[in-house]
Amino acid sequence: MSIVLYDLAGADPDLRFSPYCWRTRFALAHKGLPVETVPWRFTDGAVIAFSGQGKVPVIQDAGKVVSDSWAIADYLEEQAPTPTLFGGPTGRAHASFVNAWADSILVGAIARFIVRDLLDIIDSKDVDYFRSSREARFGATLEAVQAGREDRVAAFRDLLLPVRLHLRKHQWLGGAAPSYADHIVAGTLMWPYCASRFELLEANDPVAQWQGRMLDLYGGLGRAAKRA
Amino acid sequence: MSIVLYDLAGADPDLRFSPYCWRTRFALAHKGLPVETVPWRFTDGAVIAFSGQGKVPVIQDAGKVVSDSWAIADYLEEQAPTPTLFGGPTGRAHASFVNAWADSILVGAIARFIVRDLLDIIDSKDVDYFRSSREARFGATLEAVQAGREDRVAAFRDLLLPVRLHLRKHQWLGGAAPSYADHIVAGTLMWPYCASRFELLEANDPVAQWQGRMLDLYGGLGRAAKRA
Numbered sequence: 001m002s003i004v005l006y007d008l009a010g011a012d013p014d015l016r017f018s019p020y021c022w023r024t025r026f027a028l029a030h031k032g033l034p035v036e037t038v039p040w041r042f043t044d045g046a047v048i049a050f051s052g053q054g055k056v057p058v059i060q061d062a063g064k065v066v067s068d069s070w071a072i073a074d075y076l077e078e079q080a081p082t083p084t085l086f087g088g089p090t091g092r093a094h095a096s097f098v099n100a101w102a103d104s105i106l107v108g109a110i111a112r113f114i115v116r117d118l119l120d121i122i123d124s125k126d127v128d129y130f131r132s133s134r135e136a137r138f139g140a141t142l143e144a145v146q147a148g149r150e151d152r153v154a155a156f157r158d159l160l161l162p163v164r165l166h167l168r169k170h171q172w173l174g175g176a177a178p179s180y181a182d183h184i185v186a187g188t189l190m191w192p193y194c195a196s197r198f199e200l201l202e203a204n205d206p207v208a209q210w211q212g213r214m215l216d217l218y219g220g221l222g223r224a225a226k227r228a
Numbered sequence: 229m230s231i232v233l234y235d236l237a238g239a240d241p242d243l244r245f246s247p248y249c250w251r252t253r254f255a256l257a258h259k260g261l262p263v264e265t266v267p268w269r270f271t272d273g274a275v276i277a278f279s280g281q282g283k284v285p286v287i288q289d290a291g292k293v294v295s296d297s298w299a300i301a302d303y304l305e306e307q308a309p310t311p312t313l314f315g316g317p318t319g320r321a322h323a324s325f326v327n328a329w330a331d332s333i334l335v336g337a338i339a340r341f342i343v344r345d346l347l348d349i350i351d352s353k354d355v356d357y358f359r360s361s362r363e364a365r366f367g368a369t370l371e372a373v374q375a376g377r378e379d380r381v382a383a384f385r386d387l388l389l390p391v392r393l394h395l396r397k398h399q400w401l402g403g404a405a406p407s408y409a410d411h412i413v414a415g416t417l418m419w420p421y422c423a424s425r426f427e428l429l430e431a432n433d434p435v436a437q438w439q440g441r442m443l444d445l446y447g448g449l450g451r452a453a454k455r456a
Contacts, residue, residue: 087318093403094315094322100393101329165328175321 002036003028004060006048009039010121010195014226017121017195019107020069022222023187024057027073027180029218031080042126069187070099073180085180098173098181101162102188109156110188111138114196116146121195121228149198156200160207167206171213178217186214186222194227230264231256232288234276237267238349238423242454245349245423247335248297250450251415252285255301255408257446259308270354297415298327301408313408326401326409329390330416337384338416339366342424344374349423349456377426384428388435395434399441406445414442414450422455 005028008018016022016037028035040047045054051067058067059075066075077085077092086092115134119142122130131142138145163185166173173181189211192200201208215222233256236246244250244265256263268275273282279295286295287303294303305313305320314320343362347370350358359370366373391413394401401409417439420428429436443450 084318087322088315089404090312090315090402090407091319091322093398093401093407094319094326094409096398096403097390097394097401097409098322098325101390104389104393161332162325162329165332166325170321170324173321173325175317175324177318179318179321181322181325 001062002034005035005037006040006056006058007037008056009041009123010228011123012121012226013039015121015194015228016225017118017191017228018056019102019110019188019191020055021057021187022190023069023180023183024059024072025221026183026187026214026218027069027076027085029221030083030085030178030180030183031076032083033076033080041123043123043129070096073183077180083177085183087174087179091179095179095181095184099184102184105159106185106188107191109159110192110200112145113149113153113156113198113200114146114192116142117196117198117228118142153200157202157205160201160205163207163210164205167210172210178214182214186211190222190225193222194225196228229290230262233263233265234268234284234286235265236284237269237351238456239351240349240454241267243349243422243456244453245346245419245456246284247330247338247416247419248283249285249415250418251297251408251411252287252300253449254411254415254442254446255297255304255313257449258311258313258406258408258411259304260311261304261308269351271351271357298324301411305408311405313411315402315407319407323407323409323412327412330412333387334413334416335419337387338420338428340373341377341381341384341426341428342374342420344370345424345426345456346370381428385430385433388429388433391435391438392433395438400438406442410442414439418450418453421450422453424456 005024007016007021009016040056048054048056048058051058051065053067057069057072058065059072066072073085086095119127119131135141172178173185192198233252235244235249237244268284276284276286279286279293281295285297285300286293287300294300301313314323347355347359363369400406401413420426
């Protein structure tokens with residue numbers, strides 16, 4: 001029986017753009033586990049009430065329920081140890097640093113480039129919730145948050161220096177093979193890739209080239225993703 | 229026979245403040261390997277010419293010469309596999325991301341808080357070289373680079389968010405035990421800790437509390453360090 005993944009979707013149910021759900025999609029594909037995704041919208045809290053919280057990703061695996069992308073990665077590593085996501089407890093702890101970096105630095109920075117664009121792709125029933133919750137978080141209108149992005153994109157690219165520097169010596173964040181660290185960062189970048197037409201990366205950036213390799217993995221899972 | 233480490237020193241030969249040499253000091257202590265340090269100054273290039281390059285750390289181990297803190301960590305892990313620094317190839321690759329983050333984000337940011345203070349502790353023979361090379365790098369006088377640091381320190385602390393977030397779930401960057409990821413970040417923080425009296429961290433910051441645990445490790449190696 002396939003694992004079921006509740007996956008954030010836009011008005012178009014095929015448009016999937018959550019940076020956290022993409023981490024889980026990549027991790028499931030890494031393990032070679034079949035998945036059946038259920039399109040889910042921000043205001044569908046009741047649909048995942050069985051998980052005891054209100055955010056996706058949520059997976060159901062033969063009666064087991066796990067939410068939160070990090071907890072899901074842990075669960076998958078325990079259920080299906082190979083191919084490994086973490087390479088053992090030290091690798092897992094170091095991946096937790098990568099996760100913390102992506103969550104605290106990357107997600108907030110990317111939001112400031114695409115948050116207004118998201119309004120154009122999300123389901124109409126989500127629009128009021130999305131605008132009011134995000135405007136409260138930023139203390140500004142979505143239009144104001146996203147304004148001037150062309151002038152800010154160079155500074156954004158500088159935030160990716162650690163990835164760029166790492167890729168001088170390694171093909172993947174996981175070294176010779178992709179690991180959950182790759183899924184964390186590539187999953188995060190699937191968010192702007194799918195939800196917006198704004199080009200965050202220059203084509204000749206080693207980070208963009210690595211992203212291209214990630215899109216091709218797992219039978220072209222990322223490459224096949226629907227884009228806005 | 230002890231490993232010999234060429235270690236950046238100030239005018240006071242007991243004042244050691246290189247963020248890269250400290251990574252090596254912690255890694256050697258982690259392995260329980262005895263070390264004999266040789267105080268080295270920026271203008272002592274000829275003294276380490278045998279290493280084929282001009283920067284410390286450089287180690288000599290029974291005729292073997294290794295330079296560069298990352299290459300030294302690799303060498304130590306190969307020579308003395310336990311206790312592990314990396315926890316295997318995936319953990320090593322993830323640690324390389326931490327190293328890239330420290331080098332590309334942390335080192336440059338810290339420099340802007342202490343680079344003028346360094347002039348007060350380095351050997352008099354290093355002063356002209358240090359001022360001219362660093363002022364060329366920054367395109368400004370050392371005084372101008374360091375100016376206004378009280379107003380910039382909150383933004384610096386935000387750069388440490390990934391560490392802070394990670395430490396919510398783990399005692400060490402390496403998880404349940406310190407790893408080379410701890411040595412990278414703690415070694416980098418030994419630089420301002422030893423070279424300047426400017427307080428980069430607030431005492432109640434979880435990062436400062438973790439730093440305190442790092443200072444206590446290995447018989448209080450960091451705690452015993454001479455400070456400016």
